[in-house]
Amino acid sequence: GPEHKCSFNLGACFRVNLKKKRAIYATLHYEREHYSLNAVIPYPCPERTDVNECETNPCGQECANVYGSYQCYCRRGYQLSDIDGTTCDDINECRHYPGTLCAHKCENTDGSYRCSCTSGFKLASDARSCEDVNECETNPCGQECANVYGSYQCYCRRGYQGVTFNNIDECALPTGGHVCSYRCANAPGSFYCTCPTAGYTLAPNGRSCQDIDECATGGHTCSASQSCFNVQGGFRCLSFECPVNFRQCLCCFPASCSLLPLRISHYNLTFPADTPVPADVFRMGPSNSVPGDQMDISIASGDEEGYFEVQPQTHGGVISLRRAPAGPRDFLLTVEMRLVRYGRSHLYMAKIAVFVTPERRFRPTRAAHL
Template identity: 60%
Template sequence: QRVRQSRSQGLQILLYLVKSSSSSCVSLLFSDSNCSQLCVGNGTCACHDGYQLRQDGVNCEDVNECLTGSHNCVIGQGCINTEGSFRCQRETSCGTGYELKDDNACQDIDECSLGTHNCGPDFLCTNTVGSFRCHPKERCSDGYIQDAIGSCIDINECVAYTTPCPHGQTCINTVGSYTCRRNTVTCGRGYHLTEDGTRCEDVDECRAGNVCGDHGCVNLMGSYRCECRIGFIFNSITRLCEDINECRHYPGRLCAHKCENTEGSYTCSCTTGFKLSHDGRNCEDVNECDANPCSQECANVYGSYQCYCRRGYQLSDIDGMTCEDIDECALPTGGHVCSYRCSNAPGSFYCTCPPTGYTIAHNGRTCQDIDECAAGTHNCSVSESCFNTQGGFRCLSFICPPNYRHIAKGRCERVACEFEQDPALCFSLPLRISFYNISFPANTPVPADVFRMGASNSVPGDKMLFNIISGNEEGYFVVEQKAHGGEISLRRALNAPRDFFLTVEMRLIRYGTAHLYMAKIAVFVTHELSIRPSRTFPY
């Protein structure tokens, strides 16, 4: 409506300006006027109602009446701004039993005429403001009332009325009515009627029956109480004397170890390894060793005992009391107990050695080689030399070859070359031949150094060459050049006794001249023992 008013006012202003010939804006109204809405003369612009002129003085913008408070909406309506105007709209719904009309007003709904009520077929619908009511078509007779679905149900007059019967009478409801009956005397628990039936008197339960059993009984008005013996307590609900569980009421304060409840009392007992003291509550340690439970040694401990075995025995895993012999020879370390052979004995063991060539040492475990050569128990002839080996000996003959003479034990030196001899053949012979005897057991780990040789004195610039020229056809040994000599090593394992006779040449080059030396080495491989003796080899 306000929009229509604004447009009418604008049209009137426009007609006025057309009629007025003095206005300078008339020609501009029907041409390219700068004003966005109205021109009021002298280049001044104006706006329709609901608009306001901007700061540029030409264009118009909408006025938000909802923000400026220039609307006329009442309480319960909300203001909604529109272009050039505003409108009022109801904020809340009308609620149940009403409907909203076009003018934002709430109007009552007649549920009865519309048929939207829920009254049953035995009820009539009556419309009310915002709701409706259901009235029964038929009325119930006296003593009945109609329920929500129209059925007639009985009225309990004894409950519905305050005093339907006279004093001294009791109301009893009936279908459609009620009756009154004279009161009778009813006695509570612990009381009974007198012979005339007019009053109640106390019942003496202590005389009426054995209510407390073998406990004392005290009569009370309307009740009784049992005087319970020691160890019992009276239960006011069951009216009986019940046993007191002392073990549960006084845990840890009656018995030192275990407590067992009994009827009216309790008993104490002890755990294994203890016995009950004279006071019946504490526990004393039992010396189990007095009964000799162990096969050898017994030690009493608090609450138990411990069995021990003598040296060479161990406790059985089955009973922990019997001592069994320890087979020292079968232990994981049994291979190190004896150097040759271990024999078990009750509580101990003993070591033995091979039948010949060895004797047992003072420690009773190690087998020592018998030096038959030193002891004179060998059978070598006078012309032979005795060489001791592990577990035996060898008889060796030592003879220098032709063109050599004996200069020391095991050493031969070349004689001077005479003119009648071939000088080339003479000087090609070794200057010295040395004889060596060495021995080691079979199964010696390889590689193993067995012999070293070199010059007795060295000169700067010396050069030595070594070579095994015989006795090593199977390649068990190898010679290696070292800084000050040569070293013979065992490179292949020997698992059985065996003899080798090696011939080794050493060529010494000194000051440009070559000198030849020879070593004849007798190697005797003997039977193996667990503990191998140490060896030293001469040069």
């Protein structure tokens, strides 16, 4: 018949049915005149055994055998190399997931990563978060400790200062002279005030000294015929005797003695030697005033050294301390006031006992009216 061409090619051997039989796909090509036919027919192939390449460890980590080949894969934390496809490269999780894995610091390790915390913190149970460390539990401070977030702070108790908690000498500070009213004594972490050994007691505030009124407490040594007068830090025993032709009431005299003082009054004053001058210490004047009154007040005796002076006023006068005594001392001033009223002259006399003490804390005695 007419000429025709036929070719036959063997293909690869592979499974062609569910019974897992192998065959070679053969391709038949037939040409006749203007027609052609292509067909693929099964062609039995020889039996072959699969080789397990994983037995030779061709992979860097894990190997999986497949029919006719093998496949490499990596454990967690690694990835297959893009170069050879068999070795495993470490994954830098800290670089791939910045700020998401660890709360503070991330450190890459072989096949994994490790979280750590900055100073003042410790790693939490989840190995990723950071918890504040209470450093005060280990007593890092010499005295008081305050825990703060991520750290701690030391501070001193009252009366101490500096890193080494040095005792503050409150008595030596610029304000030390005002801490106590009399004497300041330093103590570890504090101070205490003292008062003179006699005549004073420490006030409830622990700083001021209060005068002991021996006359009120019965701590004086005055006799029954004497009068006790309290002064700062002590007391005085005073005796009052009226002059001739006077009797002791307010020492009022009989009206027949017209040349003698109409009245003699006794007063007691006390103040410390460092009282600022000038200072008004005593006022003398009539208990009531009448238009046209004429008054003359003078210090008759007791001020020979000139510590006091008389300051005239509208209705009387004021005895002022114009020069401070050098130290404690006593004065007995005799002050006379001559009052001319309705054309008649009257003489009044005041005996003023002044006791100057060595202490401060002075409050001038209130003015007295005759």
